[in-house]
Amino acid sequence: MDFDSFTLAASTADLTEEPQARAHADCLEFRMDLAEDPLAALEDYAGELPILATNRAEWEGGEAPDAGRFEALAEAARIDAVEAIDVELHSILEGDADGVLAVADETDVAVIASSHDFEGTPSRPELVRTLTEAGKYADVAKLAVTAESKADTLAVLSATEQLTAHGDRVATMAMGEVGRHTRAVAPIYGSKIGYAPVDPANATAPGQYDLETLAGLVARLE
């Protein structure tokens, strides 16, 4: 996966859902932190869609404790079906992700450096700074914030447009109800990854559309 054009990721903790995702998604986002035995599931995976592996930390909205988190992600990066991994920007800056980044480099797996804000939306210059910083370490800089106003959603879209015009690959979205439409619209401004749950009952973030809906919206707006 090169993320040069928009990539729709079907988020799941259950890789056996792949056949349901195939019609609409370009890849599976495997939420390792939400799965029972993620490495065994990856070893057994026989689906067609490539995998973006995420092992989200507890302190960034996921369920993976820090102990062993990057070791498991590095093992995932060695599995053929895994073509991309998601690493929190905070961990990269702390130097905690050096090992997993080295494995991704060695195995030619793309890296997404991500940052989440579940409380609100930082100022536009701050969004631009975070995306620029993330882009220094990764193939795609990803930012998910929580919009509390229409102005917040415009800041996200405007930062997306700026970075994209500058030649950076970014993935952006505003979580929550107010920001929901950005999931459909951000690709127009350059966002390269969208996320939607395979099973709408198992959304992995607030405000997600179900997979078929997001695929349809993005296709119609293109």
Ligand SMILES: O=C1C[C@@](O)(C(=O)O)C[C@@H](O)[C@@H]1O
């Ligand atoms: O980081 C992201 C984006 C996301 O939080 C969203 O808002 O769709 C969903 C997560 O599964 C994924 O890891």
